[in-house]
Every structure is written in structure tokens, then in C-alpha cells.
Amino acid sequence: MPVNADKPHLWKKDIKQSVDFYNDWFLNFAPKAFRETRKKTTQQVKNALKSTSNLTDIKPELLKANPQVLQMLRMSTCPPIARDRLIGLAGVSSNLVKKMELDAKVPPKMSAAQLQKDLIKIGKIIRLMADKDIFTWLDKNKQPTNEELYRASTIVADRLCGAVANPIIRNEQEQRQLAYIGSWLEARGYTQTPSGTGITFNHMEPGTFSFRMIVPVEREDGKKVNIPVDTISTVQSFVPSCG
Numbered sequence: 001m002p003v004n005a006d007k008p009h010l011w012k013k014d015i016k017q018s019v020d021f022y023n024d025w026f027l028n029f030a031p032k033a034f035r036e037t038r039k040k041t042t043q044q045v046k047n048a049l050k051s052t053s054n055l056t057d058i059k060p061e062l063l064k065a066n067p068q069v070l071q072m073l074r075m076s077t078c079p080p081i082a083r084d085r086l087i088g089l090a091g092v093s094s095n096l097v098k099k100m101e102l103d104a105k106v107p108p109k110m111s112a113a114q115l116q117k118d119l120i121k122i123g124k125i126i127r128l129m130a131d132k133d134i135f136t137w138l139d140k141n142k143q144p145t146n147e148e149l150y151r152a153s154t155i156v157a158d159r160l161c162g163a164v165a166n167p168i169i170r171n172e173q174e175q176r177q178l179a180y181i182g183s184w185l186e187a188r189g190y191t192q193t194p195s196g197t198g199i200t201f202n203h204m205e206p207g208t209f210s211f212r213m214i215v216p217v218e219r220e221d222g223k224k225v226n227i228p229v230d231t232i233s234t235v236q237s238f239v240p241s242c243g
Helices: 012-051 061-067 071-072 083-088 096-103 114-127 146-186
Strands: 208-218 226-234 241-242
Touching: 012 071, 012 146, 061 071, 061 114, 071 096, 071 114, 071 146, 083 096, 083 114, 096 114, 146 208, 146 226
Parallel strands: none
Antiparallel strands: 208 226, 226 241
16 A cells, blocks of 8 residues: 555645645746736737638638637637537538647648538638627628727637636646756755656666656556656665656
């Protein structure tokens, strides 16, 4: 049985310290990350609106040239459309939508004719469901004012920021944790083995540590699987320990 796994009463102090540590970091980092993301995202939305003639002309050519605007367009509808919902409503290839959003490109093996048809379908759904309370000019057949464009851009940016900022915060949190572990180990005489050296976990020098290594493990059925491990350190007795 792992150490202290059967003694939960010993966890409380560590849990409290861990929560306080995270809260302090979050309050200092998250607001800044969100503000920076919001500012950058607002500008991206404004650029996307300009390229679509303020959401009045969502051409297949635009979507081909700028696949990444699709996520912003999904957040421009009422209600905002989830990725799978757009695929279902438009009746288009799921691979197309996922490639556009995750890889910022269209599937290279998709036929030109099918690609054109699917992009037209996507454009029709976006125009049909566009949020008229945000894009007030759509029903008035007029050009939006700078104030209206800015207001619409910030609203859509806020919708996007949750999806964009959360991974940023999560990644920074992971980096913070690894940095803290590294500092703790270095203070005790350990030396970091940089990633990319090609050294495997079972060939690390005594008294060293490394982050994000792959450890091959044999399952009960005899099959081998690779398990990613956040931190590995070796003690002077040459016995690897994983954490």
C-alpha cells in the first residue's frame, strides 16, 4: 500500500497548504492572463469581422484562407454553437470542422467540390443563427459604427476567452508545479537532466531528475504500454523513483 494511503487524517495539512498555494498563484496570475488573452482575442475578432464584411459575407474562400476564424464564428451565434452541434446542423464532415479549428487548415485529401459544398453550408448556418442582439446592423441593412463593432467584438471575445484562457492558465499552473518541484530537488543537491538528451529513465545518473519522461510498463496481460511521468528522480542507490 502506498505511504499514508490508509491515513487520510494526515492529508489535511498538505491539502490546505496546496490549496492556499494554488489560490495565491491564481489570484496573481489568472487576471493578467485573462486580460492579455481578452485584448488579443478582441483584436482577432475585429479582424475576422472585417474579413467577413462584418458577418454579412461568409465566403468559402475566406474559410479556406482563414480556417481559424471558425471558432469565432461559432461564438457569434445565438446561442453560441458547440463544435459538434455545428457539424450536425450543417451536415458537414466532422474532420473538416476539427481540422479547421484544431489545426487551422482544411483537410488536404478532401475533394475541392465537397470542400466547397461544406463551407457553403457552414456559412449558411452561421448567417442564419447570427446573434442579432450583438450584430445589430444585420437586420438594418446598414454599415455598423465603430462603437457597434467594438462592442460586438468584445462580447464575442468574452465568449471565446473562457475557451482560450483556461488552457493558458492550466499550462502555466503545470509549469509552476514543475518549477516548484525542480527548486525543491535542486535545494537538496539534485541536478536536472534536460529534456531532449535521449536519456531514458533507467539510464539517468544518480542524483538527477527530469520532467515529462516516458516509462514503458508491462501490463498483466504481457502487453507493454508507455506511461508519461511528470517527474522522475534517481537516488544515490541507482534506484529510479517516479512522481
